[in-house]
Amino acid sequence: MQPVISFRNFSFRYKSQTRPTVKNVNLNIMPGEKIWIAGPSGSGKSTLAHCINGLIPFSYSGEITGELLLNGQEVSGRSIFERSRSVGTILQNPDAQFVGQTVGEDVAFQMENEEVAHGEMRTRVYSSLDLVGMLQYEEQGPHDLSGGQKQSVSLAGVLSTQADILLFDEPLANLDPASGTRAMGLIDEIHKTSGKTVILIEHRVEDVLGQPIDRIVIMSEGEIVAIGTPEELLRGGVLPNYGLRQPLYLNALGYAGIKLEHLSNLSTPEAVTAEKEVSQDYKQQIESWISFVDQNREQDKSNILLDIRDVSFSYSSSKNAKNAVKEVSFSIGAGERVALLGSNGAGKSTLSGLITGLFKPRSGEISWRGENIADWSIRRRGEEIGYVMQNPNHMITQHMIRDEVALGLQARGIVDQEKERRVNEALQICGLYPYRNWPVSALSFGQKKRLSIASILVLEPKLMILDEPTAGQDYRHYTEFMDFISGLSDQGMSFLFITHDMHLALEYADRAAVMANGEIIAADTVANVLSDRTITEQARLRETSLSRFAKAWGISSPAQFVQAFINMEQRSKMLNMGEGEASHE
Incomplete structure (x- = not known):
């Protein structure tokens, strides 16, 4: 049988670099296979994917040596439009793919470019949306959907083109555990029923392995270093050797x-x-x-830093309006790490807005070291409480990396010598010191995440609220950064992790509080919380x-x-x- 994708002594070097990003790649992918391409950030897996779907060389220029064949034909003479008929790509951020005003328009976009007859187009749109469970949202705007729903619409758009190869680039990056499980199940169902070739690039090991995989291809420093079935590589303990989580x-x-x-x-x-x-x-x-x-270890009640008691909040001032946060109570001690768990829309980010002063509670009280902070300004709270948003692009305002980290210190009038010391220290801590004189635009999403954390860390808050701190981070960077967080906690800094990353809670939190529908439904040790199926199902988490x-x-x-x-x-x-x-x- 002829491979659907074949790399033969293939290498690629970006135009601005002196060394190849992928090199000496020899890989055959057979029709109907389900392949997981794994490896740490910078291993070359995304570059390899861009070579398959045509973004290289049409969007990212450079030097190619060796051969890449799609369905037995060399791709060098084929346009990116021609390649898209064979390879459908679902990106990490589905918002970057949406072009239509409605879900239906977006799914139909490529067929319109191909001048597909209107009747056939409508049939294929309905069929694709029905397959991914999104037919009822056909008239809705794609940007109004949840993360899981957006991924489903992106998948429907690719399915409507009838491409034989489906390429998923970090499809779970912005999904909560329940949505991630559903997405992987949907991908597997489509793989089984359509017989299409599926290629996955993803960091979340357990989610990927939750459904059958034919082969794992592991990349490191631009080369393929291991290929095998999941059983072979897991039994041999190969994944941790290349920065992946067992x-x-x-x-x-x-x-x-x-x-x-x-x-x-x-x-x-x-x-x-x-x-x-x-x-x-x-x-x-x-x-x-x-x-x-x-x-x-139990919480030290005598050393409470932040105390939240019976706090409720509604986005509407109407007396009968539904509360987005309902009578929430919990506390954080000095040096404590608390995971605030829950699915998208559970009320976690709203609660963080109440803590930082962005919102005012409808009822209840928030105290800092026993003092009610209802009258504290946002600036006053910012001196004690740092907040890092989930999306770093919503925080970053400066062109250069060093300037971004120094901005808060400059606003506070810190003298140059002290400012220089603290900026360098924060950059070192977050692994960005080698890039200190780079433009922000040169950073990856994960690096931008660390930059946004550095810009708050430099202000030396007593409590740091981290909204999805591990999103977009590979296992090595995740471990390095979270180990550093543990060190700061040992020195007395407190952390509130707003997350649906179960691994983070298990490995780094002292306690866990779980939110669902605006309420705290559980607050206990991480082990007790994440072993209770009733709690995890109610919160759309995963046991x-x-x-x-x-x-x-x-x-x-x-x-x-x-x-x-x-x-x-x-x-x-x-x-x-x-x-x-x-x-x-």
């Missing part, structure tokens, strides 16, 4: 001393099985491991793979299994930090 339940089994060589069906926690002769021994070994779990594994294996206390993992992760991080400090001495 599924959490496999890490937990490693902590418990369980060897993966005697296990099978490793891709999903519910399916993992052990060889018959070791099955009972392994279960007893896990139970023995979790029996030594330390209790999670952690750790507790799903524990329940599938009949472990007596799934929450304790999760807590054992958390404790081991924290000990491991402390040990690594200690070794790092020792190596610097």
Whole structure:
């Protein structure tokens, strides 16, 4: 059978660079395969995708050597429009793809360019929207939809073109866990029913592996370094060698001393099985491991920094208006890290606006070190509380990186020598010091995220509110940055993580509060919250793979299994930090 995509000794060098970004690539992708291209940021996977869909060389020029064949034909002589008939692309940010005023118009856009007959066009639009469950939104504006709905419309637009290859570039980046699970299920259903070739580029390992994958292609420093089935690469522990996260339940089994060589069906926690002769021994070994779990530390009530009591808020002044936040109560202590979990629209960002003073509560009280801050201005609150938005483009105002970080200090009249020191320190901390004299436009989305954090960090707040801090970050940058956050927390800075990233909550939060429909529906240890299926389903989160594994294996206390993992992760991080400090001495 002829490959649908074939790279032969392929390399590409951007015009502005001295070295190739992808090099020596040899890869055949067969018709109907489902491929996951994985690797850390800068590994070359997105560049490889741009070569497939034609953005290289038509949008990004450079030097190509070797061959790239689509359906057996060399692509060098084909226009980007011709390539789009074979390759449909769904981008990380669906807003960047929308061109129509309504959902229906947007799905029909490429067919209009191809002069498809009106009757056939309408049939294909309806069919595509129905397939992704979005037919009822045909007359609605695409920008008014939720993140998951936008991704579905983008997918419908590609399906309507009848392209044989579907290329997904970070499709889950802006989706909450429930929407991400639905999106991956939808992609898999389309793959099964249409027989199309599917190529995924995505950081969220467990979400991708939740549905069948034929092969994983791992890239590092521009080259393909490993190719294999999920079972092969997971059993061999290959993913962590290249900056990718191993599924959490496999890490937990490693902590418990369980060897993966005697296990099978490793891709999903519910399916993992052990060889018959070791099955009972392994279960007893896990139970023995979790029996030594330390209790999670309780909050120090005597050192409360921020205290929220019975706060409600509505966007309308009408007496009968529905509250977006309803009688919310929780607190954050000095040096504490709290994860505020919930799906898109749960009320998390509204609550952060109440804390920072952007909104005024309809009722209730917010206190800072015991003082009611109802009369504090936004500027006064900003001296104590820093807020970093989810989208860095909504915060950045300066052309140059150094100027962006220095802006807040300049507004406060900080002298030049002190300003220089603090700017350099914040850039070092956020991994941006080598780019300090670059224009902001040269940064990736993940780097812009770190820049927006640096611009607040430089002001030295006591509490930092981070809205989806890990969005757009690969595992290496996520770990480096969150380990730094842990260090600041140990020094007394407090953090509120507004997130639907379960991994962040498990690995870095002391406690978790869960919001749904404007209310706090749970506030407890992270292990207890994320092991409770009732809570996670109500909040459109996803029960952690750790507790799903524990329940599938009949472990007596799934929450304790999760807590054992958390404790081991924290000990491991402390040990690594200690070794790092020792190596610097």
